[in-house]
Amino acid sequence: MIRIGAFLVGLFFSGWLLVSFGVGAAAYISEPPQPTAEHEFHLHPKKLALSSDGPMGKFDRQQLQRGFQVYKEVCSACHSMRLVAFRNLSELGYTEDEVKAIAANWPAQTPSIDPATGEATTRPSIPSDYIPSPHANETAARAANNNALPPDLSLITKARHGGAAYVYSLLTGYQEPPAELAKKFPDSMPGPGLNYNPYFANLNIAMANPLGSDGIVTYSDGTNATREQMAKDVAAFLVWTAEPTLEKRHQTGWAVLIFLIIATGLGYMAYRNVWAGVKH
Amino acid sequence: MSFSWAKHYEPKSDLTKWLDERLPLPRLVYGAIGGGYPVPRNLNYFWNFGVLAGIALVIQIVTGIIMAMHYAPNALVAFDSTEHIMRDVNWGWMLRYAHANGASFFFIVVYIHIFRGLYFSSYKAPREMIWLLGLVIFLLMMATAFMGYVLPWGQMSFWGAKVITGLFGAIPLVGEPIQQWLLGGYAPDNAALNRFFSLHYLLPFVIAGVVILHIWALHIPGSSNPTGVEVKSESDTVPFHPYYTAKDGFGLGVFLILFCAMLFFAPNALGHPDNYIPANPLSTPAHIVPEWYFWPFYAILRAFTFDFFIVPAKLLGVLAMFASILLLFFLPWLDRSPVRSGNYRPLFRTFFIILVIDVLILGYLGGAPAEEPYVMLSQLASAYYFAHFLIILPIISKIEKPKPLPFSITEAVLGKDSHGTAGGPALQPAE
Numbered sequence: 001m002i003r004i005g006a007f008l009v010g011l012f013f014s015g016w017l018l019v020s021f022g023v024g025a026a027a028y029i030s031e032p033p034q035p036t037a038e039h040e041f042h043l044h045p046k047k048l049a050l051s052s053d054g055p056m057g058k059f060d061r062q063q064l065q066r067g068f069q070v071y072k073e074v075c076s077a078c079h080s081m082r083l084v085a086f087r088n089l090s091e092l093g094y095t096e097d098e099v100k101a102i103a104a105n106w107p108a109q110t111p112s113i114d115p116a117t118g119e120a121t122t123r124p125s126i127p128s129d130y131i132p133s134p135h136a137n138e139t140a141a142r143a144a145n146n147n148a149l150p151p152d153l154s155l156i157t158k159a160r161h162g163g164a165a166y167v168y169s170l171l172t173g174y175q176e177p178p179a180e181l182a183k184k185f186p187d188s189m190p191g192p193g194l195n196y197n198p199y200f201a202n203l204n205i206a207m208a209n210p211l212g213s214d215g216i217v218t219y220s221d222g223t224n225a226t227r228e229q230m231a232k233d234v235a236a237f238l239v240w241t242a243e244p245t246l247e248k249r250h251q252t253g254w255a256v257l258i259f260l261i262i263a264t265g266l267g268y269m270a271y272r273n274v275w276a277g278v279k280h
Numbered sequence: 281m282s283f284s285w286a287k288h289y290e291p292k293s294d295l296t297k298w299l300d301e302r303l304p305l306p307r308l309v310y311g312a313i314g315g316g317y318p319v320p321r322n323l324n325y326f327w328n329f330g331v332l333a334g335i336a337l338v339i340q341i342v343t344g345i346i347m348a349m350h351y352a353p354n355a356l357v358a359f360d361s362t363e364h365i366m367r368d369v370n371w372g373w374m375l376r377y378a379h380a381n382g383a384s385f386f387f388i389v390v391y392i393h394i395f396r397g398l399y400f401s402s403y404k405a406p407r408e409m410i411w412l413l414g415l416v417i418f419l420l421m422m423a424t425a426f427m428g429y430v431l432p433w434g435q436m437s438f439w440g441a442k443v444i445t446g447l448f449g450a451i452p453l454v455g456e457p458i459q460q461w462l463l464g465g466y467a468p469d470n471a472a473l474n475r476f477f478s479l480h481y482l483l484p485f486v487i488a489g490v491v492i493l494h495i496w497a498l499h500i501p502g503s504s505n506p507t508g509v510e511v512k513s514e515s516d517t518v519p520f521h522p523y524y525t526a527k528d529g530f531g532l533g534v535f536l537i538l539f540c541a542m543l544f545f546a547p548n549a550l551g552h553p554d555n556y557i558p559a560n561p562l563s564t565p566a567h568i569v570p571e572w573y574f575w576p577f578y579a580i581l582r583a584f585t586f587d588f589f590i591v592p593a594k595l596l597g598v599l600a601m602f603a604s605i606l607l608l609f610f611l612p613w614l615d616r617s618p619v620r621s622g623n624y625r626p627l628f629r630t631f632f633i634i635l636v637i638d639v640l641i642l643g644y645l646g647g648a649p650a651e652e653p654y655v656m657l658s659q660l661a662s663a664y665y666f667a668h669f670l671i672i673l674p675i676i677s678k679i680e681k682p683k684p685l686p687f688s689i690t691e692a693v694l695g696k697d698s699h700g701t702a703g704g705p706a707l708q709p710a711e
Contacts (some may be wrong), residue, residue: 002613003674009607010670013600017663025654033652057543082571083363151557156361157547159556201566242556245366245373252374253544260540264533267526274526276519279693280321 008244037188038098041181045162045169050236055254057120058247059240061093066219067237068092070230073217076107078145078212083154084241091244097261099127109131146193157235158242164235166199171231173199174209192211283502283515286311312499318517319524320505322689326400326601327503328710329393329530334491335532336386336407341484343379344383347372351431358433359558383425383469384550385539387573390418398611399632400508401620406501407613413494415608417487422574424483427476429571431466436693439568441476443466447581450595467561507692509685513699516689533541567649575640575646576610577601580665582650600662607669614669617677618686627680631672638664 051060068089071081086103090096109122110129127133133152135141142149157163177196181203182189190196194204211227219225239246289310291297300307309314351360365372392415397403403411426444430437445468449459464471464548502511511517518524542549550572554565570578584597622629645658684704686692687700 002610005612006607006670006674009603013603013666016586016588016596017583017666018428018657020584021656021659021663023586023654024659028652028656069443070529083360083367138324155556159553161553163553198358199484213369243373249373249377249544249547253540256540256544257537259483260533260537264530264537267530267533271526274522277322278523280323 005148013259033201037181038202040184040197040202041178041188042201043169043173045165046172048165048168048232050164050232050234050239052236052239052246055250057250060236062221063233063236064092064240065094065231066221066223067207067235067240068170069217069234070211070234071153071237072102072106074230075234076139077132078150078207079153080135080150081131081154081241082133082152082202083130085128085130085242086125086245092240096127103129106132108134146206148193150207153238153241155242157238164239167200167238168231168235171198171207171211171234172228173197176211283511283514283517285517286318287315287519288501289314289316303540304701311312312495313525314521315519317502317520318511319503319520319690320511320516321518322505322507322693323503323521323524323527324506324598325531326392326396327505328528329389331528332389332535333386333393335535335691336389337484337487337491339382340379340386341488343382344373344481344484346707347375347379348481351477353431353474354557355433355473358431358473362432374543377543379428380399380551381539381543383428383537383571384573386421387425389535391573394418395636398635399629400504400506401615401617401622402504403612404615404620405612407498407504409497409685410494411612412609413490413497415605417490417494419605420483420487421492423478425571425573427480427483430473430476431480432555433559434554435557435559435563436568438559438561439565440570441472443569444604445472447558447598448600450592450598452595468559472627477503502618505689506621506623507686507689508624508691509687509689512688512698513690515697515699515711538607572643572647575591575644576642576645577604577644579646580604580662582646582655583658583662584653585659600666604662605675607666611669611673614674615660615677616674617680617682619682624683625676625680627676628673628682631668631676634664635668638668644673 027200051058051063068216071079086099086106089099094102102181103125108130110125112121112123113119116123122132133141135144138149151159157167157245160166163168174195174197177189181196188203190204194206195208196203211230214224217225217230223229243249289300289304289307291300291306296306309676347365350361350365350372352358359365362376363378367373369375397414410566416505426440429443441463445462448454448462451458462472463469464475505511552569552571569575578601581597581601584593584600585592588596617625617628618639619625622632642658642661642665645654646660648654688697690699691697
């Protein structure tokens, strides 16, 4: 009885799936799906090698400071960094006084309440404050950016496929739309306020090229601030903002793995010892 | 325990004697996982995965309870409290990565455990109840994992919750009220997040309870083994301790090495980047996919693209997805072959290997975007899945000619058994 019922249920599900397959396959052959502009023109991120890559990876603090400088002088005009506090910057190698100065001189101020009137106001930041957003709220952010919302950058290298390589590719990927795109997919050409970037999911990004020319920042360590270099540095910095505990994770990982490999080796010898003489 | 040669617990010190007369807990442990549980001597490494699943559950409960001390189940702050765990809580990043990857490893271990049961037909009499309880654990695990994935309140959390609760919306007439009742609203929000947190904390302890029943049921007939021949005499078995505690200890070491390599060096490899974007009800992700361990079922759900007369395709997909798990409950009565082990069933073995490949393909397709040719392929793969269990398995269990079985485990291991040989009179296991 169970088997007859099962047979009928199986026949129904499998049969209907095969019918659906047949109909779908016929449609697929008679009318193959048209490739979309994204399929043809979207590019996977370029290769990017950072010192934090791999199980032995460590941050290059000099590079993180350069990347922070790019964020401070370029990105922070539009993008918030709400999960990072000024005090965290000491992990990049800044002294306490430097962190205090960075916080106090940050272009955007920390929201506050005027103690005399109780009205909303702003005050200079102190190290325990989180990095203030350049915009008071989402509406203000959209109003200032042609109705596009600049995403918060704290977690951006974890929140995109490709991570740091994606950020680097996007920042160095601005170009003129190819003539072929205009010919084949005129609807996918960048409209007003949009810019062509093949590394962006739908090819058209609202953000204008933020690293348009070499030397828009001046690195204090003498590194030549080419566009490539700035994009690489800021990508490295954003790996740190997304996961400040990365180095500790790698170090702990090796300690744990070495312990486990020794313990498992001992465990294997104990197992062989216990089973010696017992065929199995 | 049912074997007459099982050793009995003998308290040695005055304290253990005193305890044994009042609360014989050491006696219970001795009989369950100590020297008092005789186990077939020929178990292979696939028999390690039950113990590993139990340990994975403990890892989840311990890391989860500590994280619950720092997490806030409120839609306004859930995402930030998760990042607070990652950034500010001492070793919080390790707890969260261990919990997230621990869920994946729990499913890996349980899937291997289930497929071991399928290949060696561990579901057959007299072990049906172990199999049924195991499936209950599996269902509870799926519910727990789904609700856990909602808690960080990222984009995939929100949209996953919306899609999965939306499945109930496919039920005719009462679907929408049920969906609203489950969510406590029209869309996932604070009410849903709160109850998911509450249930996510509760269900692991329900799982632990069913695990106890699962192990209890196991101890009635004892463990199965790779030959599928029942234990006949003492020479077929060894005591669980120290033999299998030693083997499980080694297996645990290998498991922890792989788990920690993932946890410390590729902790986000199995997750989806979109879940690092805070939940936004106004922005739908390009591809909504569940966690990888649901992908085979997700592929079955999406394989139904045509209405069957008055039954809408969406409802068919939901029914098929639930059926794909529920049919496993009937397996002990669908497969009537008297031979358990796939090692002695050549036809069954071939189809079993096809099933494993089929489920892996379904998994790949479930993670792929819902476009052609993935949908067509998932229709073929789903068709085989149902046909395998509901049509092929009952038929091959009738027509197949199995290879000759060894007389006993001892004969399979040593080549001879003083109690008898294949074809000789079979001894009844002693009670």
